[in-house]
Amino acid sequence: MLKIDLSLFISKDMEYNFREIEQKWQKSWVDNKIYQISEDNSKPKYYVLNMFPYPSGAGLHVGHPLGYIASDIYARFKRLQGFNVLNPMGYDAYGLPAEQYAIQTGQHPEVTTFANIDRYREQLDKIGFSFDWNREVRTCSPGYYKWTQWAFQKMFNSFFCNKEQKALPIEVLIKHFETEGNLGLDVAQSEPLTFTAEEWNSWDDKKKSDVLMNYRIAFLGETMVNWCPKLGTVLANDEVIDGVSERGGYPVEQKKMRQWCLRVSAYSQRLLDGLDTIQWSDSIKETQRNWIGRSEGTEVEFRIDGTNDYFTIFTTRADTMFGVTFMVLAPESDLVQKVTTVEQKAEVEKYIKYVKGRTERERMIDRKVTGVFSGSYAINPFTGEKNPIWISEYVLAGYGTGAIMAVPAHDSRDYAFAKHFNLPIIPLIEGADVSEESYDAKEGIVSNSPAPGKSAVEYDGESLMLNGLTIKEAIAATKTFVKKHNIGRVKVNYRLRDAIFSRQRYWGEPFPVYYKNGIPCMIPEECLPIQLPQVEKFLPTETGEPPLGNATVWAWDEANKKIVANSLIDNKTIFPIELYTMPGFAGSSAYYLRYMDPHNDKALLSTEAANYWQNVDLYVGGSEHATGHLIYSRFWNKFLYDLGISVKEEPFQKLINQGMIQGRSNFVYRIKDTNTFVSFDKKDEYDTTPIHVDVNIVSADVLDVEAFKAWRPEYKNAEFILNDEGKYICGWAVEKMSKSMFNVVNPDMIVERFGADTLRLYEMFLGPVEQSKPWDTNGIDGCHRFLKKLWNFFIKDDSVVATDGDATPEERKALHTLIKKVTGDIDQFSYNTSIAAFMVCVNELTKLKSTSREVKEALAVLIAPFCPHIAEELYHLLGHDGTVCDAKWPAFNESYLKEDNMKMMVAFNGKARFPMEFPVGTDNATIEKAALENEQSAKWLEGFTVAKVIVVPGKMINIVLKK
């Protein structure tokens, strides 16, 4: 049977034709450059930013634009309030999927990436954003990554001064070395070194270069890295989840490698302190605090028995010095060699081999107690006793000093170890029972320190005595003692690690570095950017070098300052260039600065642009970046701030984390071994298998049976057992939105069916922006209906009806209630309640049969942030020429809400009973009297007396009764 869409034949001229309206205005906005903005000192600035997307091959689903819509509404709102709003968009274009695709197909990642970007742009354009596309950035374009390379070089040429808590030029440090060695320096470093000026001056360039690496903010370091053999590259800590790679889920192992690193740890304290100055959610701040992991403690020196060698341990429980019964070293610790005795050598080596063979994942899942005795002992500086030194994987090389003093009575891990290897346990806290488990709590009175009948070691006639003190006092006393007698020092430790900054991949920013006989040198700034070379194959070379090893033109001609063929390398004037590339976070760490001045080829951004735009006022993005991008960006910005490039210490003033949109999958139920499908409500009568069905052929959980038959060839002859109403009902579940679940809903499809304004409205109406929620197309009709009602409110008989003159008090009340609500709600990102208020208001005005121009003018502007297309159309139908984007946000007038009478609820003992009305301004005494008179007339109150009357003006009168 031929289906005819009747709407094509029935001409209803002024129906809400969203397709026409949206196309028309989207084109007009582009033609008239409505969203192109520039610095304007006559207006206050406001900078709204979304985390820019990685353009994946799958395109956008309805979840992606959620944050963009939320921030677009805010940007438009701010603009209507008179701000000069920067609302840019770009692409985080480097990423693994494009490279993996390149390896499989030989297609250059740039081709794939650009195609994906085009698709993203096409989809984004349909939603009606106010992005200034003139400022678009792509991390993979040379004009952009020039400044990524430039920043890296600045970091290479800087060190971090702990005293001033800022980055300084490396020349300052070199001058200090030349005159005083590293005496009296307090700077961030990889490991403590001691040398004199004479030593420094006597060293050759290679040695100097090596020593400087200990201090540079971007440095080459031998570090334990997360190596993913399957991906052929190293990964950052936040790219490893449960011991497998975040992308692909491949196993990851620990490996020592030479890598470029960024000394993020130097900024630990500033990263921590900065959190107090920004408006981010508590949970994300807390996550960052955890990640930075500040802990105050004490470092204490222990002498290795029989030698003059000391080693250092870090503890937060300095009060437990008298409960130490053994020491433990991390298996990777350099000290292991030093303390292993000849007798224990074989045992220790066996153990180290065992630990190396265990992957991170195995260690995490199987947490058994293992360890080996080294053969040596350490002298406890307080008791003078010898404690055996053990080696165990439960001590981490990367934290503290990689060595601990074990107090089994008061640390559960030490306790488990002591029990397993039969080591002594000495309780120190009064009343602590350690026969079954350790007493880890940090409260109680210290005893046994020193033990009765024993005495502590004397230093200058003084010895430590902690008995009777609280744990807090004991820690403080020990710290003071340690400092005074030079047994150790008070120390703040951070868990935050330096970031590993190189990847063994092709599709990333190349390092502007060449190697002059083993010494890394920077390619001169004026030669930047050095562009990613062409390669034939995107895989590592046969000799195991990174993919850039395949490049044939990848050598630096120092004299002529240009890139030349590898074959010319002579290590005299022509040198090899770095084969590593930068990680994903390199390009995404400072992109917000580049948006301020995206076409500048003289500087990352001009001083004028930096001073005008300052930093991002509102940043919108997912909370999954809490320990990655949001830390790196803050670090990067602080570094640029030290250089005077960035004018604000924190890059993102306010952060909103939008929730994820989950998919809502639909299921059909196939009766086993048949091609018959049974409706959800009857499935329990059969033995069935649920099968995912494309949500796009299901409407309100009712399956379009014909579309299902056409969906896949195997269902062509499917049969159905329908329910009593003759419908096929599908089951449903909330799952991740993904292709394999057939629950992906594209924004394009929604825009096609309902329009962009409806999509924008509905995405915001779904619930709070910050909350994760499943997508459910079923509810969208309500929003679409609202826009139709809005349209019909404006338009009667083919034209807009707008009568001049004052609006009635009722109209003004409805309108100004809305203005107040929406203005307040947008500011708090409470968009769903704003939209509800719109619905109420339009219903109210429709009931009032309002035709007032005053009301319609205001309404068109108020809806503009949410639904810019319909707003623009209505604005023009009202006779305006400009764009609604630059209209003035309606002013709220309190006096329109005032009423003659105030309605008050009379309550007894807090329970509401009946309402009463009083003229505005009635004093409390009168209200009280009137309410009491009412009370006396109520029969059921006999036997009670009035104890008290509470009047909440304008709200309620509460009469408190007693029997």
Add this chain to the structure above:
RNA sequence: GCGCCUGUGGCGGAAUUGGUAGACGCGUUAGACUUAGGAUCUAAUGUCUCGCGGCGUGCAGGUUCGAGUCCUGUCAGGCGCACCA
């Protein structure tokens, strides 16, 4: 284990500073208009009860004239960190 967040109808979710819990939307039910309805409009819709009136914000207490909101405990779910000394 530690830290953070969240628990409200059939569903998504409202509820200013403690002041008539359930706005708004979906869904459902009834009616109207229709050849028709997966269109539109009107009304009802927390729950028990014929009604009066009870009971209701995960659970148990507490503070208060009055608690979804504040406090204590507890349970459930989510997120983050995790052998961090």
